[in-house]
Amino acid sequence: MILEIRDLSCRYVSRRKDTLSHVDLSLAEGEMVLIAGRSGCGKSTLIKSITGLLEPGEARLTGTISLDGRDVTEMSAEDIGLLAGTVYQTPDDQLFAMTVADEVGFALENRGEDPSVIREEVRRALEKTGLSGMEARSIHALSGGQRQRLALASILVTHPKLLILDEPVSQMNPKGVKDFLELLVSLNREDHMTILVVEHRVNELARYFPRLCCMYEGRFIYDGATEGAWTALGDTEAYGLREPQAVKLGRLLHLPYLSGHVKETAEEIRKSGISFAPHILREKKESHAPVVLEGRDLHYRYQGAEKETLHGLSFAIRKGTINALMGFNGAGKSTLMNLLSGLDTPTSGEILLLGKPAEKQRHHIGYMRQEADLMLLTDSVIDELTWNNKTITEEELDRLLRRLHVRHYCHDFPLALSKGQRLRVVFGALLARKDNDLLLLDEPTTGQDQKSLSDIKALLLYAASEGRTIFFCTHDIELAGELADQVFLLKEGRFLASGTPHTIFSDTKLMEEGGLALPPMLTLSEMLGIEPCISVKEVMDHVL
Incomplete structure (x- = not known):
């Protein structure tokens, strides 16, 4: 196991209750795992515990955490960082150099690598993260999404076995999210990197992650196949999960099987015999206010x-x-x-x-x-x-x-x-x-x-x-x-x-040109043979 957590509990000295309570989590080498849950449920504390970033005296930890077979309590923060690279929720928290190239190359310079090796590793990392050609650009001139990619590039140059990302797509446009997630998939498949992501936007990430762990009040209440979570968890909003639109539609239609995939949901709708009006009269809202x-x-x-x-x-x-x-x-x-x-x-x-x-x-x-x-x-x-x-x-x-x-x-x-x-x-x-x-x-x-x-x-x-x-x-x-x-x-x-x-x-060409992902319901409405719909509500308006 690249990561093994056993019976981990954590209580901050300023609090009366445990933030983490008897947590167990195992990640095999090469897995892609998504952790989700409400704000304040303990996700960030779990990451700090794994990466050794809890301040001395800040909290009391019990249980064990092993990285690649080594107890993290016996490892320095630098040693942990070489095994488990972390990209944090706010990229500015870990960016400090003046230019893109200096930021990405810093870890290797710190190790005393040859300049030619550094230049090549920086080039590769920037190419993988879509930042090629920006080597001389000031990090302050980058957008939020570009800074997130830069933070990832600065980690990739060290070739960690485990990549931990805390809400990595929170500042990205939909096209950027898709590209970033496809980058993670390629790192997983081609570089055999184990990837652990903490993110609220389960609706956009679910199809990329075979395994979902849902945390609630400091413990995992679900750890299993992502597609099985929708039925197993029931009221996902109570747990802070943002469901895929296909799942939301499935709940409203009372489908026996809930899926985050549009194609499977369309098939379930056909099996259920639900009928739809191909066209409806839409109310036009026009404001004549000043x-x-x-x-x-x-x-x-x-x-x-x-x-x-x-x-x-x-x-x-x-x-x-x-x-x-x-x-x-x-x-x-x-x-x-x-x-x-x-x-x-x-x-x-x-x-x-x-x-x-x-x-x-x-x-x-x-x-x-x-x-x-x-x-x-x-x-x-x-x-x-x-x-x-x-x-x-x-x-x-x-x-x-x-x-x-x-x-x-x-x-x-x-x-x-x-x-x-x-x-x-x-x-x-x-x-x-x-x-x-x-x-x-x-x-x-x-x-x-x-x-x-x-x-x-x-x-x-x-x-x-x-x-x-x-x-x-x-x-x-x-x-x-x-x-x-x-x-x-x-x-x-x-x-x-x-x-x-x-x-x-509903304009597919415009959406692509503008960097936006097509609404899932647009694809589903086409499969159902009804006029274009962009939301679950619009699809439901067609139900006979």
Whole structure:
């Protein structure tokens, strides 16, 4: 066994309960295993325990962990790292060099390898991770997805036997996710690397991993074939698992066998004799509300850059609507958000907010950055929600705390909360300000489990129902399909298209060009002989 864990328990000295409770896990050489579970269930602690990164005195461990037959308690962190390379959830936590080549080559330089060997290993690692040609690029000029690939490349140069990845695709667009997962499969098959991935996005990863381990409250409640999990676990949302759309549809249709694969689900539907209307009349939603945000021929070039990042963007967004900004990593989405929020100024062009130049209307904008934790500045949740806000009443504050599901933590230190709770607090601070007519959100659901995702969706719908206008960046096609009134598809700083989710997501050519994966229900609807559907709801609308 490359990894063997027996009866592992872990309790942090600051807590009264075990974070891990009598955990057993074995990984044979060459396996690909997916670990999933709710935020705070113990997944990250398990990784820290394996990799030896728990601080001395931070926690009490009992049980045993063996890596390639060696007890990790008798190994240095460096020795563990050579056997088990780890890519963490936030790539910036492990990137520190100035350029891509320096970052990837650091471990080999540290070992005193010959420069020619280092150059060749760096070249191979960058080629495998799709970063060839970026050797001299500053790591700060990379998108979130590119930095994640860079972190992986810096591990691959050491040729570890076990590769551990903590939410490695959380910042990637769907095409990037597919490419990254296919890269992991090739590393597994061609380099015989054992791969252990911790990830919430089970819906996208399930088909790549034969084995799924579901963790709940510090222990594994399921360890077996991925396809068997849907029936065995029942209510997967309670365990933080985000099911494939084919499974969700199977549950709604009460199919006897649940599968994450579209082809098998279509076959089960045929066996069950369920009938569908080939065509239905779709309700067209058109907003005639006033325009809140308008961009006119926006251009932007970073200082010292040879090319523009944004090329003549023009758009209009109406009051009370939810709008999704999508596209490849590095397409310019975060750059556009920074311009709209006032953090940067367009090189040319004009931004209008409520019909006036945006620079005079900034007090109407609430902006949540992708790194939401950086926006938590006070010592308690209440202080966050009321900071620089003298208009909110005690009654309004109590209602908001309940809506955010953080009322019991109102006096807690915000950064001590779970990731989902922290995100809701940041979003709640935007909602607390009554003059925030426009909410700009950069990847508001990154790294969230299914329960947190449901909470955030409810908050977005609530904000829109109050007349707030929402413009959010996302790679999540399912989320955009469920929530957005309009989708803007960005590629290389230009809009490829804009329109309703159904219009955008049912256009296969446009989806491929924009770096988005086709919705599973689009393929399924074709198999069922009905008009194109992009969501489970749309398929269910055709059931006779």
